[in-house]
Amino acid sequence: MTTNSVPRVRVPAQAKAGEVIEIKTLISHEMENGQRKDAQGNTVPRRIINKFTATFNGKMVFESDWHPAISANPYQSFMYKAKESGEFKFVWKDDNGSDYSATAKITVA
Amino acid sequence: MASYSRREAVLLGSAASLAAILAPQMALADAKAVEDEIKKLYADKKADAGRIKLDVPQIAENGLVVPFTIDVESPMTDKDFVKAVHVFADGNPQPWILSYRFSPECGKAAASARMRLAQTQNIVCIAEMSDGKLFSTKSEVKVTIGGCGG
Numbered sequence: 001m002t003t004n005s006v007p008r009v010r011v012p013a014q015a016k017a018g019e020v021i022e023i024k025t026l027i028s029h030e031m032e033n034g035q036r037k038d039a040q041g042n043t044v045p046r047r048i049i050n051k052f053t054a055t056f057n058g059k060m061v062f063e064s065d066w067h068p069a070i071s072a073n074p075y076q077s078f079m080y081k082a083k084e085s086g087e088f089k090f091v092w093k094d095d096n097g098s099d100y101s102a103t104a105k106i107t108v109a
Numbered sequence: 110m111a112s113y114s115r116r117e118a119v120l121l122g123s124a125a126s127l128a129a130i131l132a133p134q135m136a137l138a139d140a141k142a143v144e145d146e147i148k149k150l151y152a153d154k155k156a157d158a159g160r161i162k163l164d165v166p167q168i169a170e171n172g173l174v175v176p177f178t179i180d181v182e183s184p185m186t187d188k189d190f191v192k193a194v195h196v197f198a199d200g201n202p203q204p205w206i207l208s209y210r211f212s213p214e215c216g217k218a219a220a221s222a223r224m225r226l227a228q229t230q231n232i233v234c235i236a237e238m239s240d241g242k243l244f245s246t247k248s249e250v251k252v253t254i255g256g257c258g259g
Binding site for chain 2: 033078
């Protein structure tokens with residue numbers, strides 16, 4: 001069973017300069033760990049999202065490498081110190097070569 | 110060590126028997142496997158205690174989804190920030206759980222995620238600072254139902 005991976009991100013729409021904000025992300029994904037066996041006893045091949053990256057106006061902010069121990073529908077939160085208005089880009093990389101991405105704008109006063 | 114209520118004791122007991130059933134099919138890591146992984150990253154460099162706050166539940170009822178938060182003390186300036194954090198578990202089929210790379214843009218080296226734990230085990234966390242210093246911490250999570258799937 002495979003579901004479409006739909007990313008969801010929560011970024012505050014506005015922040016004060018210098019404020020440290022929390023960014024929350026979630027993506028639907030089976031995160032098949034390669035340990036499970038199907039009804040016929042065959043090992044289900046591994047297929048996980050192995051990397052998550054967050055950039056702001058093109059600059060790297062936060063990266064995470066995921067291994068099979070990450071739960072299905074992986075959640076990831078991290079912090080960001082607001083400096084200027086701009087756009088976040090979040091990218092999730094699947095074992096099968098696909099990329100899922102999401103963007104979010106923030107206005108910094 | 111905290112004393113257990115009857116209910117908790119029963120839950121722990123059932124988890125232990127479940128682990129015993131699963132164990133023969135699964136090669137699980139041990140503390141040495143975690144040490145080996147860390148050696149691959151940092152050779153024999155010594156890690157100091159402190160600076161990392163690893164927030165994990167003492168008892169996880171469901172090993173499939175165990176939330177954890179890491180918070181490393183650092184000014185997070187361009188000159189002094191947390192470069193990377195690696196998280197390991199010494200009783201999972203594969204010890205490496207995840208790695209984070211932070212930047213000074215983060216403002217605070219804190220992150221939360223959710224992991225699968227096959228059984229009661231230690232979570233080991235190692236942080237690398239921008240000046241190359243290492244810090245580590247360890248915390249035990251008691252798992253009542255393992256999260257390896259079947």
